[in-house]
Amino acid sequence: MRTGKQLCCSQRRTQQRGFGYLMALFAVAALGLLAAVAGQVWHSTAQRLREADLLFAGQQYRQALDSFYAYKAGGAQQYPAKLEDLLDDRRSQVTLRHLRRLYPDPMTGRADWVLVKAGERIVGLHSRSEASSFKRNFDESDAGFNGTDRYAQWVFRAGSAGGTGEGTP
Numbered sequence: 032m033r034t035g036k037q038l039c040c041s042q043r044r045t046q047q048r049g050f051g052y053l054m055a056l057f058a059v060a061a062l063g064l065l066a067a068v069a070g071q072v073w074h075s076t077a078q079r080l081r082e083a084d085l086l087f088a089g090q091q092y093r094q095a096l097d098s099f100y101a102y103k104a105g106g107a108q109q110y111p112a113k114l115e116d117l118l119d120d121r122r123s124q125v126t127l128r129h130l131r132r133l134y135p136d137p138m139t140g141r142a143d144w145v146l147v148k149a150g151e152r153i154v155g156l157h158s159r160s161e162a163s164s165f166k167r168n169f170d171e172s173d174a175g176f177n178g179t180d181r182y183a184q185w186v187f188r189a190g191s192a193g194g195t196g197e198g199t200p
Contacts, residue, residue: 075165078165079165079166081137081138082137082164082165082166082182084137085136085137085138085158085182085185086173086185088134088135088136088137089156089157089185089187090172090173090187091130091131091134092114092117092130092134092144092155092156092187093155093187093188093189093191094129095117095129095130096110096111096117096129096153096154096155096189096190097189097190098127098129099111099116099117099120099129100189100190102120102122102123102127102129104120104122104123109152110149110152110153110154110189111152111153112151112152112153113153114133114144114146114153114156115133117129117130117133118130118131118132118133136158136159136160137158138158138159138160138162138182139158139159139160143159144156144157144158144159145157145158145159145183147186147188154188154189154190155186155187155188155189155191156186156187157182157183157184157185157186157187158182158183158185159183160181160182160183161181161182161183162181162182163180163181164179164180164181164182164185167179167180173185175191
């Protein structure tokens with residue numbers, strides 16, 4: 032038969048075990064919450080980096096289109112018929128390279144740019160992504176993008192400082 036002192040100690044151990052389980056449950060919940068917050072921060076940071084890459088690639092294409100147009104081969108100025116022409120411009124005896132490489136669209140991860148054309152010639156391009164952008168205020172070189180809220184609205188057009196794609200170059 033148990034004495035009063037033994038009964039009291041066994042009850043205390045049972046209560047302590049329940050408290051330990053409860054603390055472990057709270058610790059797991061707190062770790063889950065921290066992991067969710069860290070995941071959101073990582074996602075936002077990664078998207079901002081892709082935005083910066085999109086601006087860089089778009090500016091490279093814009094400059095290459097301007098360079099291609101500025102070079103008068105045979106007295107005529109024209110834009111390229113395909114993006115590959117920016118890599119290897121053979122309109123004259125001297126091969127020109129207006130662009131070092133074809134950049135993929137950072138928002139989709141593929142080289143699936145939407146080309147803006149005037150007739151059969153490429154005058155600009157933009158991302159295929161309809162995702163909402165974080166960036167809303169742009170520098171002078173991309174001032175035409177102010178007020179846009181989707182990546183597909185960031186049209187990198189030759190002869191412009193950013194824009195939404197209206198008009199011709």
